[in-house]
Amino acid sequence: xxxxxxxxxxxxxxxxxxxxxxxxxxxxRVTGRVPAGAERIFAVITDLDQTSAWRPGYARAERVHGKDxxxxxxxxxxxxxxxxxxxxxxxTWVENRQYGVKVVEEREGDRPRKGLRERRTVVTxxxxxxxxxxxxxxxxxxxxFWGRWAAKFRMPGEVRAEYAAIxxxxxxxx
Numbered sequence: 001x002x003x004x005x006x007x008x009x010x011x012x013x014x015x016x017x018x019x020x021x022x023x024x025x026x027x028x029r030v031t032g033r034v035p036a037g038a039e040r041i042f043a044v045i046t047d048l049d050q051t052s053a054w055r056p057g058y059a060r061a062e063r064v065h066g067k068d069x070x071x072x073x074x075x076x077x078x079x080x081x082x083x084x085x086x087x088x089x090x091x092t093w094v095e096n097r098q099y100g101v102k103v104v105e106e107r108e109g110d111r112p113r114k115g116l117r118e119r120r121t122v123v124t125x126x127x128x129x130x131x132x133x134x135x136x137x138x139x140x141x142x143x144x145f146w147g148r149w150a151a152k153f154r155m156p157g158e159v160r161a162e163y164a165a166i167x168x169x170x171x172x173x174x
């Protein structure tokens with residue numbers, strides 16, 4: 001019995017040490033070609049009324065504070081009673097070239113979503129012959145024990161899938 005207790009304690013200490021060694025931050029980049037021009041894509045991704053056309057999981061968006069540009073705060077709402085609600089601060093607004101946001105608050109239904117201290121996304125548009133190259137970069141920083149595990153093992157796959165879905169939706173823009 002004593003050996004089992006020591007093994008459990010050893011495993012717990014090992015898990016804590018392993019977590020402490022995990023990086024606090026991580027990132028994902030997804031790039032793809034979209035047939036529409038950079039001006040058209042920028043118009044869609046900065047128009048809150050068109051959020052559901054290109055952001056998977058969100059049914060609508062609204063302006064919370066400020067006008068268009070880096071001062072704007074926006075709330076994005078999913079559908080249903082347990083839907084995700086995200087408040088973002090626009091951090092980058094370079095007309096027809098780059099659009100960036102930082103998550104200020106995230107909720108699942110009425111519960112705050114915890115674990116990550118900061119999450120940022122930047123969309124960069126490069127005009128190319130017959131379309132635009134769209135570069136989506138996501139970066140996040142963990143704020144807790146479980147956040148580090150999520151940042152390392154769960155978030156990269158989720159964000160990569162979300163960005164791939166965004167590219168597919170942007171490819172339908174004419």
